[in-house]
Amino acid sequence: MIPFNKPHLTGKETEYVNDAINSGKIAGDGKYTKACEAFFEKRYGFAKTYLTTSCTHAIELAALLIDIKTGDEVIIPSYTFVSSANPFILRGAKVVFVDSSAKSPSMDVDLVESLITPFTKAILAVHYGGIPCDIKKLRTIADKHNLFLIVDAAQTLDSYYHDKPVGSFGHLSAFSFHETKNITCGEGGLLVINDERFIERAEILREKGTNRSSFIRGKVSRYNWVDAGSSYIPSDILAAYLLAQLECIDEIQQRRLAIWKKYYLLLNTLQTQKKIKLPYLPEGIKHNAHTFYFICDSLQIRQNFITFMSQNGVQVQFHYMCLHNSPFYKDQHGDRELPMADHYQNCLVRLPLFYDMTEDDVETVTKLTLRFFNTPKT
Numbered sequence: 001m002i003p004f005n006k007p008h009l010t011g012k013e014t015e016y017v018n019d020a021i022n023s024g025k026i027a028g029d030g031k032y033t034k035a036c037e038a039f040f041e042k043r044y045g046f047a048k049t050y051l052t053t054s055c056t057h058a059i060e061l062a063a064l065l066i067d068i069k070t071g072d073e074v075i076i077p078s079y080t081f082v083s084s085a086n087p088f089i090l091r092g093a094k095v096v097f098v099d100s101s102a103k104s105p106s107m108d109v110d111l112v113e114s115l116i117t118p119f120t121k122a123i124l125a126v127h128y129g130g131i132p133c134d135i136k137k138l139r140t141i142a143d144k145h146n147l148f149l150i151v152d153a154a155q156t157l158d159s160y161y162h163d164k165p166v167g168s169f170g171h172l173s174a175f176s177f178h179e180t181k182n183i184t185c186g187e188g189g190l191l192v193i194n195d196e197r198f199i200e201r202a203e204i205l206r207e208k209g210t211n212r213s214s215f216i217r218g219k220v221s222r223y224n225w226v227d228a229g230s231s232y233i234p235s236d237i238l239a240a241y242l243l244a245q246l247e248c249i250d251e252i253q254q255r256r257l258a259i260w261k262k263y264y265l266l267l268n269t270l271q272t273q274k275k276i277k278l279p280y281l282p283e284g285i286k287h288n289a290h291t292f293y294f295i296c297d298s299l300q301i302r303q304n305f306i307t308f309m310s311q312n313g314v315q316v317q318f319h320y321m322c323l324h325n326s327p328f329y330k331d332q333h334g335d336r337e338l339p340m341a342d343h344y345q346n347c348l349v350r351l352p353l354f355y356d357m358t359e360d361d362v363e364t365v366t367k368l369t370l371r372f373f374n375t376p377k378t
């Protein structure tokens with residue numbers, strides 16, 4: 001059986017985790033947390049980063065930082081994970097869904113301006129599969145209308161838009177280290193702050209609304225409750241695991257990209273024959289091989305393909321159920337149609353992609369895929 005995903009171990013995780021445990025400092029913000037944050041700030045040039053318990057929590061922190069409240073509207077794609085929406089809903093805001101683009105499952109940036117109202121406070125961007133959307137244009141739109149740009153970069157660590165890391169375009173950005181991502185610690189996230197006015201308050205909100213961090217640095221003589229915050233700091237044990245992964249990021253990325261490129265090359269004939277559509281790569285981007293997906297012509301073909309692959313020992317997966325059709329939000333969304341988002345919900349499929357896949361595995365998956373699409377349908 002070739003599974004859809006298998007978390008990779010670099011080999012140093014146990015050593016660092018044991019070291020964290022033996023240090024006796026197992027709460028958050030210990031030496032491993034600091035080392036991870038320093039890694040991100042140095043490698044990507046982010047002004048400030050804070051490790052969080054998840055990407056969802058990093059987006060929640062972002063929602064708190066920009067003071068999202070009842071009556072506000074946030075423009076987000078419908079074809080995304082619930083974590084792009086929940087943080088704003090929890091603060092009483094309304095999410096306004098934008099359709100995916102015809103070229104890619106990411107949001108159609110050209111539709112965003114038509115959805116801006118006097119109540120719009122922010123735009124949240126997602127880069128599907130780690131392939132950057134036109135984030136520069138989104139930032140221009142946000143600036144023109146005086147809106148915040150939040151980047152749900154959960155899948156986009158080490159992706160670049162015209163040589164700039166994708167996480168650097170938002171006022172605030174969020175990464176995920178969930179088991180399913182390229183770099184993982186099981187559950188974890190990162191808040192990236194590019195707008196310096198948020199740095200101090202983020203530290204307070206993340207630490208239950210207290211100025212405990214200032215106290216630890218010796219800046220204040222006791223610490224107090226100074227704002228409405230929550231508990232978003234992961235244990236240093238998780239940060240230790242994460243650091244072991246980060247130290248191997250180039251090796252991990254190289255392997256994932258090699259698998260991705262091999263899939264693309266070997267399946268390209270199916271695209272030429274118009275049997276499937278492979279991922280669209282905009283000019284000037286560098287993606288991170290988070291996902292290898294393609295688009296089938298119909299829901300029926302995709303279902304048959306998933307069944308065929310499963311019968312042959314390969315686990316392939318469809319992806320998001322659109323949020324605008326969700327049981328939770330469809331009444332509030334109303335009947336504005338988002339045909340492209342529906343299309344990706346029905347026709348997109350993802351192939352296995354993980355560091356420890358062998359060349360044989362990749363060939364098995366492509367051969368079966370070619371066989372399925374090249375077999376005449378009766």
Ligand SMILES: *Cc1c(COP(=O)(O)O)cnc(C)c1O
Binds near residue numbers: 053056080188
């Ligand atoms: C994985 C993912 C998340 C959630 O990340 P967590 O760290 O599990 O909270 C949010 N948004 C997108 C687009 C994701 O892919």
